[in-house]
Amino acid sequence: MSQINFEDLANEHPEHKRALRKLEEWRRRHSDVHIIDPKTLAREVQGVDATALALALTLLVKAGLLRRVYKVTTPSGVLADGEFDDPTQIPPRLPDRFEHYFDTAESDVVPVFRMVA
Amino acid sequence: MEERPKSPADYIHELNSRILENPTRRMLIIQEFYRERVNAGDRETADIVLTIRSMMMDANERNVPSWFQPAGFCTGILTLLFFMAIVLISILGHEIPPTAKFPVLAVFALGCAFSVSFLTGDAVASGKIPFFGNQNPLAISATGGVAVLIIILTIGYYIYLK
Numbered sequence: 334m335s336q337i338n339f340e341d342l343a344n345e346h347p348e349h350k351r352a353l354r355k356l357e358e359w360r361r362r363h364s365d366v367h368i369i370d371p372k373t374l375a376r377e378v379q380g381v382d383a384t385a386l387a388l389a390l391t392l393l394v395k396a397g398l399l400r401r402v403y404k405v406t407t408p409s410g411v412l413a414d415g416e417f418d419d420p421t422q423i424p425p426r427l428p429d430r431f432e433h434y435f436d437t438a439e440s441d442v443v444p445v446f447r448m449v450a
Numbered sequence: 451m452e453e454r455p456k457s458p459a460d461y462i463h464e465l466n467s468r469i470l471e472n473p474t475r476r477m478l479i480i481q482e483f484y485r486e487r488v489n490a491g492d493r494e495t496a497d498i499v500l501t502i503r504s505m506m507m508d509a510n511e512r513n514v515p516s517w518f519q520p521a522g523f524c525t526g527i528l529t530l531l532f533f534m535a536i537v538l539i540s541i542l543g544h545e546i547p548p549t550a551k552f553p554v555l556a557v558f559a560l561g562c563a564f565s566v567s568f569l570t571g572d573a574v575a576s577g578k579i580p581f582f583g584n585q586n587p588l589a590i591s592a593t594g595g596v597a598v599l600i601i602i603l604t605i606g607y608y609i610y611l612k
Contacts, residue, residue: 375505383505387498420484437477444501
């Protein structure tokens with residue numbers, strides 16, 4: 334996600350300029366991160382509300398700079414390894430990080446964003 | 451009167467209400483909601499709603515005050531300084547009077563308990579201790595603090611006071 338990509342997107346979508354700029358600043362500080370967890374992002378990016386951040390992330394997905402995948406929280410609250418393009422693909426049982434299977438019925442779905450290229 | 455189109459906030463509210471009615475079917479409800487939006491040709495809104503919901507839920511779960519972490523460090527440092535001062539005084543040839551032994555132990559136990567309590571609460575709330583998820587950070591924080599207080603007072607009584 335280079336500076337030019339952000340700049341172009343911000344010019345194309347001036348209504349999301351502020352959120353894109355904040356995302357760009359965050360990205361510069363976390364250049365080694367390959368997966369963006371929106372929870373972490375919302376905690377660390379100040380001055381932009383959740384809706385604006387989600388819309389900016391969606392713009393980056395549409396531009397092909399990010400890929401949105403869905404993960405599932407295990408009963409202990411961490412994210413299971415499995416990734417799904419769509420929440421409807423999540424099976425009724427999944428292995429946690431210790432390969433113990435758990436029922437996903439009461440689990441939450443968490444979208445995360447993978448860097449593309 | 452024409453109905454106002456629903457915003458992502460309306461959908462989040464609707465989804466959360468459905469989940470609250472039946473929390474044991476959380477996954478199925480989310481999947482149903484997603485399927486409904488996709489069938490209505492509105493997958494993008496479904497994706498945005500789940501992203502915003504994830505951010506908002508985290509903010510609600512992070513319910514320890516922001517001063518917890520600095521307070522934990524300060525209490526720890528103050529306790530350390532107090533004991534460094536006692537060591538210094540001992541080196542200079544002074545002794546802790548027997549009547550001051552319990553207050554010294556109490557300061558040590560309370561200092562450690564507060565420090566552990568504040569730091570554990572912050573760590574749990576920010577998800578740094580994956581074992582707990584980030585559920586009930588205040589309860590875990592208080593339990594940790596009380597446990598440390600009891601352990602130090604008990605051990606201190608047998609080693610230092612008795």
